[in-house]
Amino acid sequence: MYKNKKRANKSLPFFFRDEFKVCLVIILVSVALLITTFTFDIVPPILNRGIQPATFPKALLILIIVMSLLIYYLAIKNPWKVEKKLPKSFFLTLLSFFIFVLISKTLDFFLAISALSIFVSYYWGEKRIFYLLLVGIIFPVLVFIFFETILGLRFPPGIITNIYYN
Amino acid sequence: MENLLLMMAPLFSSKLLLVLFFGTLFGLILGVLPGLGPTTGGALILPFTMTLDPLSAIVLLTSIYCAGTYGGAITAVLINTPGTPAAAATCLDGYPLAQKGEAGRALGMATVSSTVGGIFSVIILVFFAPILAQLAYEFGQPEYFALAIFGLTMLASIGEGSPIKNLIAGAFGILISTVGKDFMTSIDRFTFGINELTEGIGFIPVVVGLFAMSEMLTQSTLINQVFNRIALKAIKLPSKDDYKKTWKTILRSSGIGSFIGVLPAEGGTVASLIGYSEAKRFSKKPEEFGKGSIEGIAGAEAANNAATGGAMVPTLALGIPGSATTAVILTGLIIHGVRPGPDLFREQPDFLYGIFGAMLIANVLFFIFGFFGAKIFARITLVPNKILWPMIFAVSVCGTYSLNQSIIDVWIMLFFGVLGFFMRRYGFSVVPVIIGLILGELVEGTLRQSLVIFDGNWLMFFTRPIALTFFILSLIALAFPLIRSKKFKK
Numbered sequence: 001m002y003k004n005k006k007r008a009n010k011s012l013p014f015f016f017r018d019e020f021k022v023c024l025v026i027i028l029v030s031v032a033l034l035i036t037t038f039t040f041d042i043v044p045p046i047l048n049r050g051i052q053p054a055t056f057p058k059a060l061l062i063l064i065i066v067m068s069l070l071i072y073y074l075a076i077k078n079p080w081k082v083e084k085k086l087p088k089s090f091f092l093t094l095l096s097f098f099i100f101v102l103i104s105k106t107l108d109f110f111l112a113i114s115a116l117s118i119f120v121s122y123y124w125g126e127k128r129i130f131y132l133l134l135v136g137i138i139f140p141v142l143v144f145i146f147f148e149t150i151l152g153l154r155f156p157p158g159i160i161t162n163i164y165y166n
Numbered sequence: 167m168e169n170l171l172l173m174m175a176p177l178f179s180s181k182l183l184l185v186l187f188f189g190t191l192f193g194l195i196l197g198v199l200p201g202l203g204p205t206t207g208g209a210l211i212l213p214f215t216m217t218l219d220p221l222s223a224i225v226l227l228t229s230i231y232c233a234g235t236y237g238g239a240i241t242a243v244l245i246n247t248p249g250t251p252a253a254a255a256t257c258l259d260g261y262p263l264a265q266k267g268e269a270g271r272a273l274g275m276a277t278v279s280s281t282v283g284g285i286f287s288v289i290i291l292v293f294f295a296p297i298l299a300q301l302a303y304e305f306g307q308p309e310y311f312a313l314a315i316f317g318l319t320m321l322a323s324i325g326e327g328s329p330i331k332n333l334i335a336g337a338f339g340i341l342i343s344t345v346g347k348d349f350m351t352s353i354d355r356f357t358f359g360i361n362e363l364t365e366g367i368g369f370i371p372v373v374v375g376l377f378a379m380s381e382m383l384t385q386s387t388l389i390n391q392v393f394n395r396i397a398l399k400a401i402k403l404p405s406k407d408d409y410k411k412t413w414k415t416i417l418r419s420s421g422i423g424s425f426i427g428v429l430p431a432e433g434g435t436v437a438s439l440i441g442y443s444e445a446k447r448f449s450k451k452p453e454e455f456g457k458g459s460i461e462g463i464a465g466a467e468a469a470n471n472a473a474t475g476g477a478m479v480p481t482l483a484l485g486i487p488g489s490a491t492t493a494v495i496l497t498g499l500i501i502h503g504v505r506p507g508p509d510l511f512r513e514q515p516d517f518l519y520g521i522f523g524a525m526l527i528a529n530v531l532f533f534i535f536g537f538f539g540a541k542i543f544a545r546i547t548l549v550p551n552k553i554l555w556p557m558i559f560a561v562s563v564c565g566t567y568s569l570n571q572s573i574i575d576v577w578i579m580l581f582f583g584v585l586g587f588f589m590r591r592y593g594f595s596v597v598p599v600i601i602g603l604i605l606g607e608l609v610e611g612t613l614r615q616s617l618v619i620f621d622g623n624w625l626m627f628f629t630r631p632i633a634l635t636f637f638i639l640s641l642i643a644l645a646f647p648l649i650r651s652k653k654f655k656k
Contacts, residue, residue, distance in 0.1 A: 117556035124552035
C-alpha cells in the first residue's frame with residue numbers, strides 16, 4: 001500500500017506548490033488557445049452578423065486566465081491542501097490507457113479492450129486466471145455481441161473483428 | 167383530470183412498466199456502486215436508448231435518475247462511502263447509526279424519506295413545469311441568454327468547492343462547445359486540422375470520460391483501501407416515534423430539495439447538504455447530529471430525492487439542466503428529436519405527463535425494491551473493483567464508440583478521463599464542465615442573435631425587464647458563496 005506522506009506546502013518554494021503548477025498549466029494552455037483564435041478565419045463585414053466567430057472563445061479564454069490568476073492570488077493567502085502522492089497503480093492504469101489507444105489504432109479495437117481489462121485487473125491485484133478471463137475475454141465478448149446485435153454496431157476493422165465479420 | 171389520466175398512462179403500458187422496472191433496478195445498482203451513479207449510468211445507457219421510442223428512452227433515464235439518487239444511501243449507511251455525491255450528507259448520521267447496530271432502521275428512514283421527497287418533487291414538477299413553460303413564451307433570445315448566464319453563475323455555489331474553480335470549469339465546458347464549425351458562419355474553430363472535430367466534441371465522450379474514466383483512475387489510487395462493511399439483517403420501517411420525530415424534517419427537506427432542484431445547475435448534492443443543515447438547525451437535539459441522528463438521515467435523503475423532480479422543471483420547461491444527470495436526460499431528449507421548452511408542453515402533453523407519471527411510479531418502485539432488496543443490493547458493494555472497473559471500461563468504450571461509430575470519440579473520452587482525474591484532485595468539480603458544455607451553444611447562440619437584434623448595442627440587454635432580472639439574480643448567485651462562507655465562519 002502506498003504511503004501518503006504529508007508535504008509541508010508552505011515550506012516549498014512557490015514554483016513547487018500545487019496551486020502555482022495548476023494555475024500555470026491553465027494559463028499556458030489558455031494562452032496557447034487564445035493565440036490559436038487569432039488564426040480563425042475572419043468573416044467579411046457584409047456576411048458577418050453580430051460578432052466574429054473568434055470573439056466568443058477569446059472572451060472565454062481571457063475570463064479563464066483572469067479567474068486562474070485570481071485563484072492563485074487567493075491561494076497565496078490560503079494555500080491549497082497538500083495532495084497525496086500518486087501510487088504506482090495509478091500510473092499503470094494511465095499507461096494502460098495509452099496502450100489501449102496504441103493497440104486500438106494499430107491492431108484491433110476488441111483486442112485493445114481485452115488487453116486493457118486484463119492488464120488493469122492484474123495490476124489491481126486479481127491473479128486468478130478465471131477472473132482474468134472473465135474480465136478480459138468473456139465479458140468483452142458479451143459486450144461486443146450485445147452492441148453488435150442489439151444496436152447493429154459495426155466495430156472498426158482489426159485482426160479479430162475482421163475474422164468475426166469474415 | 168385529463169392530465170392525471172395521461173400521467174397514469176405508463177401503468178397501462180406493459181412496455182413502459184418493463185422499462186421502469188429495469189430502469190429502477192439498474193439505477194439502484196448504479197447508486198449503490200461508489201463512483202458510478204445516475205449521471206455516469208445515464209450516459210452509458212444513452213446509446214442503448216436509441217433502440218427505444220422517445221418516451222421509453224426518457225422514462226428509462228428518469229427512472230435511473232430517481233432510483234440512483236436513492237441507491238447512494240445504501241452504501242452511505244453500510245460502508246460510510248456515498249454511492250453518489252448526493253448521499254454524502256447521509257453518511258454523517260447513517261453510518262454512525264449503523265455502527266450502533268441499527269443499520270436496518272437507518273436504511274428504513276432513508277427509504278421512506280427518499281420516497282416522500284421524490285413523490286413531493288414530482289407533484290411540484292407537475293404544477294410548476296407548465297407554469298414556467300408558460301412564462302417562457304415571453305422569452306426572446308436576450309432573455310434566454312440572461313437565463314443561461316444565470317444558470318452558469320449558479321455553478322459558483324455547486325457543492326463545497328471553490329466558487330472560482332467551479333466557474334473556471336463551467337467556462338471550460340462552454341469553450342469545449344465552441345469546438346467545430348461555427349453554427350452561424352461555418353468557420354472552423356479549434357479543430358487543429360482534424361476532420362472529426364469539425365462536428366464538435368460530443369456530450370457522451372465528455373460525460374463518460376469525466377465521470378466514469380476519471381473515477382477509474384481515482385479507484386486505481388484506492389486499490390488497497392479496505393471498507394468496513396456493516397452487516398444488514400433486515401430493513402425496518404420507521405417506528406411511530408421515528409415518524410413523530412422526523413415528519414416535519416421530511417416535509418421541510420422535500421420543499422428545500424424541490425426548490426434547490428428547480429434552480430438551474432444545482433442538484434441533489436447541494437440540496438442534501440442544505441436539507442441536512444436545516445434539519446440540524448430546526449432539531450430539538452442538534453447535538454445528536456453526526457452521531458447517528460435519525461433526523462439527519464431524513465433531512466439529507468428527503469432533500470436529495472426531492473431535487474430529482476425539481477431539477478426536471480427547468481430541464482423540460484426551459485431546456486436548462488437542473489443538475490448533471492438532467493443534462494444527460496436533456497441530451498437524451500435532443501438525441502430522440504424532442505425539443506424541450508414551452509412548445510413541448512403545448513404539442514406533446516402525453517409525452518410530458520408520461521414522464522411525470524413514470525417518475526412517480528419510479529419513486530414507488532425504488533421504495534419496494536429498497537425495502538425488500540436492500541440486503542441484496544448491499545451485496546453488490548462486495549464486487550471487487552479489480553473485476554468491476556475493467557468491465558465498466560469495456561462498456562464505456564463500446565458505449566462511447568457506438569453513438570457516432572467514431573474511434574476519435576473513444577480517445578476524447580480517455581483524454582477527458584485523465585483531465586477529470588486531475589481536475590478532481592485539485593478541487594475542480596467536473597459537474598460545471600458538463601453544464602457548461604450543454605449550455606455553451608445556447609449562451610453563444612443567444613448572445614450573437616441578441617446582438618444582431620440590438621445592432622451590436624450591448625446595453626440593450628438591460629432594457630429588457632426579464633433579462634435584467636436574470637442578470638441581477640446572476641449577481642446574487644455569484645455573491646451567495648461569499649455570504650455563505652462568511653456565515654459559516656461566524
